[in-house]
Amino acid sequence: MDRRACLLPVLAIAAFASAGRAQDSAGGQTSVQVPDEGRAVYEQICQACHMADAKGGDGAGARIPALAGNPRLADKDYPVTLLLKGRGGMPWFTEILTHRQMAAVVNYVRGHFNSFPGTVTEAYVDRVASAPPPKPDCMTCGN
């Protein structure tokens, strides 16, 4: 992969930071680094909602879906598309994770919390992400 392609996700993060996702925010930008390793991505990002055991949880008559033992994850494109575009209450993660990190965490979730065959690569995520990432629409973000 060439250097230019490698830089793209970083640029996307910078562009996002000025637009702001958090509608009310601390102000300024953090330099929080997310590691590239699948397990670390899961622990630092995904388990905020899906929980450390990947079993999700119950809320007010609604559920945060379990990722452990989830048959929908048999299809590799399913988690990749979710990370790129979001679905239901889950946001897109294009401003937080690089395609390399997305591939790593998809492999971790499909392999560690399930036993689905096959892995995805960064190039695979690049291909699925043919459309530009979602642009936040917020007039009152305060950033």
Added chain:
Amino acid sequence: MFDDFEAPSRRDLLLMIGRTGGAAAMYQAMTALGHAAATRFTGPPQLSGARPGASVLVLGAGLAGMLAAYELSKAGYKVQVLEFQDRPGGRNYSVRGGDRIVEVGGATQTVQYAPGNYLNPGPWRIPHHHRTLLHYATQFGVELEPFIQLNHNAFVHRHDAFGGKPQRYKELAVDFKGHTSELLAKALNAGQLDSAVSKEDKERLLVAMREWGVLDKSDRYTSDLHVAAQRGYDKAPGGGVDGAPTSAGINGLSDVLDSHVWTQMGFYFGSVMQTTMFQPKGGMDMIGKGFYREVGKLVRLNTRVTKITQDDHGVAAQWTDTKTGQAGESRADYMVCTIPATILNQIDIQVSPAKKAAIAALPYSAQVKIGLEMKSRFWEENYAIYGGHSFTDQAIGLISYPNYNFFKGGPAVLLGAFASGAGGYQLAGMTPEARIAAALEQGSVFHPAEYKAEYLNGASVAWSRMPWIMGCCATWSEESRATHYQNLVSLDGRIVLAGEHASYYGCWMEGALLSSTDAIMRLHQRALAA
């Protein structure tokens, strides 16, 4: 000689400007004269003449739901409100000593703050132009006090600037202004901008840069007493024989750029971040409690809605009482549903496929707030920081100092984190104990001698793990807004949705109230036309 000159009224003046300069000029002038409003609020909804016996079922007792209940019942509707939680207010929420915070997965915190102390996990600051919110707060007798937004004496920290040592905002901001002014003056003096600005503007710009940037006689930004009068002295002005002040140094341009201080300077320019800002005395939930005093008798708490239906004659919500297990059904002619999209997306609701698609297209953000109770107000006593924020590029985002009980000693609760983005997920994914430990570690950068030593106890709210909402605020994209927004807010048979998610003012209480106002006005028209 001016005796016969009658000053034009504002209206005359605006008409004149409108005729000569067109609508854009008139709007600009209106803004300058204080006419063009920063919010759509023009007064509470004027609803009257509800048909006798007409009824509305409201789902959710947050601000949107309670505004709907208040105004609709005033207009003559029979109103019932169903609320999942054991308290009203929704995200208009404060936690105090003795409160329990239960997360998805069961982690439970019992808050240990001293009486009078609190954390506002959700909304915490009110812009002066959020007229709807200010209207109801005033009407319900909620006492407001200033929220210290901009504190020049607080800190800015980045791990890779100034060797990781926090700097005072005023020093960085004055230095940034000075260096950029010097550079612009240099370019102007060298004639490099002659094609971009007129001769007259060039002269005025040079004056502006000298005055605003506090440049010296050679148009350079250097350390002197004039600069010290903005960013702070080495020896402050005193009295008597040794009263003469001395200036402090300045930071070099490169160091100032390392700090990214422009992100904070820019932050304060946002219309929702400009001073003056307010907070209710005693906690943000005073707003919700104000509404609840009016509509509490209409609200059924601990009620989980399981199914929503409608037909030609009315609406119905099936529910379960979360305390007793009792099942029931509430019926009415119309419905205002303020259940957050994260939850509503998983409830069986009888609306059009387009509205269902809109509800399913709203992801929620995952902010984290952490309130740390400290033995003393060391930030006031040792640092002369009274309210406002110290910013960091670590996951916690900032620490923010309490805006009440100044000079009164401890214990006091400061905001130890307002995390979003990757930092928000990192903190949310931790146990409550680990969140506190991380907040103490990261916040120590500002007050290393005191932060851990003065710590008493803490509480955190990770919005993605709050069972009643599983997220903080709806997030729109340009695409989802274009495809789904109108479908989300449309009146669907007898059901209308309301809340911050159904507004262009996302994540602000004002958005929830404006959304609800608009929804009930449309519902009222529909009911009158039926």
